[in-house]
Amino acid sequence: MTRSPSPSRRAGSGPRHAVRTSQQTPRNGSAPAGSADPGAAPGALTRRSRAQGRVRWELLRNLIRKDLKVKYKGSTLGFAWSLANPLLLLIVYTFLFQVVFKAGVPRFGIYFLAGMLVWNAFAGSVSSACGSVIGNANLVKKVRFPLPVLPLSAVGFAAVHFVLQLLVLVAVVLALGYPLIGGGLLLLIPAGTVALVFTIGMSMLVSALSVRFKDTPHLIEVALVAWVWLNPMVYAFGLIRNHLHEYTWVYLLNPMAIVVATFQRAIYVTSTAKKPDGSTLEVLADPGYLFYLKHLGVAGLISLGVLGLGVWVFRKLQADFAEDL
């Protein structure tokens, strides 16, 4: 609402200044290339938005690098810890589920890691996205910058680890002489894309909600613990099918479930295993490709919906971040 005459001395002089000047005198010399004056010349708008996109991208890269630097600062092995982590898990889980519990899934460690790495990337992104805006309160309150880079940097941080850990896993699989190279590896592309879209959507959603509703991080923390079990990571996919039969598709509505299953198809490859009693255990959801592509398509649509929701909520709430923090 704009109240009519202001107490300041503006009332009379308003119309004179109403001429919006679009021709700004460009400052010569020191003006950096990226700082295209708004509304300068035709084409300036696209140039500016491209420059802004570039700035955002570099800011994102800077933030991710900062997180990585801060995390590994002072540790002798630095990044090697993150790479050693999956190897350690591989040994522990192989021992636990193959020697102690005899889960019946051969090469259990590989099976488990194939799904777990992508899940960890997702869970890690979402839980650190919860604190991404809150943790940078000082910045949000004092500097104007594109705020979506905060949750995105949480995703990027997790993505960097994920990619490197995946390479380690692939190297291990190849070193152990298991089958891997084949068309199935191409499934990683759509699965990775769906995972990325879904992760970004969820991260933006929870980062914005966490600012406004302080309960969100606690809720997410609990939800993620439960959510682990909704993915076929420590159990074989056949188990689900035995229980749900024709309703298995409901289980696969969880985008992470089909993403995990696809990663297993791509990396673990072997689709069935012989049980000690002679029957076969369906370890993977399907030996072919089509099943995965179909369900990934559905999951992709759901992920896009979540992304849309996340962006919408973030946009809606971000103007009040500085006040809510």
Add this chain to the structure above:
Amino acid sequence: MPPISPAPQASPTQASPGPAHVGRQGGGAANASISAGALPTGAGSARGGAAAAGGGPVVIRATGVSKKFVSYHKRATSLKEMFVRRGGLSGDDFWALRDINIEIHRGQTVGLAGANGSGKSTTLKVLAGILRPTSGKVEVNGRIASLLELGAGFNGELSGRDNVYLNAALLGLTKRETDRLFDSIVDFAELRHKIDDEVKHYSSGQYVRLGFAVAVHVDPDILLVDEVLAVGDEAFQRKCLAKIEEFRQQGRTILFVTHSLDLIENMCDRVVVLESGKIIHDGAPAVGTKLLRQRLGSSPTEGAGAFSQASVRPETIGYSASPGGPAQMSFEPGESMTFTVGLEADPGHPERIAVRCVVVGQQELPIWVMKTPPEGIRVPDGFSQLDFTIDALPALLGAFAVRVEVADAGTGTPITERRFHDLFGVNGSHGEGLVKVDYEARPRV
């Protein structure tokens, strides 16, 4: 010299010529004809010092901006609250800003002053786009850099070098630009020997030096500065001020919050004074600082011995452009102005009373006096208002208050008097002295 000379020089304090001054004076000259034309009519278009630099295009325009803070405990911050008290949120909201209208022109240096809690920082944050106004609109034209806190976003674990890159990225520089500016930033901060140390080992002075160095290298069109210059040692403050002065010379727009009245008088073309979230003055720094001094120094009590027993008591004073118009505190010479005295009369007061209104300046110096006709006026029982209207204010410069004296018109015996602390300002364009006098200086031969 022509008889009417609004003399719209940017500010009497700045004499050094620079490339930006050409543009600014050009703008001033264009404006001069307008204000010269407007002056005799009293339309009030001449805006003194502010109008002088106002030749450039508007780079910041805030229209009817208000900002309400909802007190924390009233806000649904948990999911439970959202469901339990849906729509039931009301209570002690706090209006940090009310109906702020500011237009800032390219090349102006504007000071933002006022007591603590008057809304200065909130204004800056709203203009910087960090806070969303509850109502109203903010338009900004050009690259804006806000120095609300120096070194905001520095990470103590990282080296100075990394922090420079990170901070520059936050402020909107690309890596290539930062590469180019890096040496200049480090030299400005005088931290070459420590640039690869972790920032947590910096002293607080070194910390803000690096923060300021990055911020000013962002090459902003518009610089918003909160009270950040108060930190750092004397040498650093001088350096910061020199940099800001350099920005001025380059014709950039600067808006800064300060409590230093000297700084306002020396550096600003214009000052905006806030009080409880409202603009009470927008114009000449000389007037603004006087207003501020009296405002901050004056006590709120308005004691008058026999006042409460008097049968007719002046209760309120109001300043506006016309009778019944909105309250206003800052006026231009040539404008019309109405003083409204609110009188409270008890039953049995003298039939006719005489009211005398003395406009006083500093040290209670009477500037002019306005009186009711000799036969007096009739006032009804209860509250009534009396307007004194001036068609065209004289060319004065300063902040003034009013003393109202009431007497029995029949006998001439004084009833009571009251000195109001409410001030109004007149933004004369002449920069110095109370009145503007046209004169001629000529050596006699």
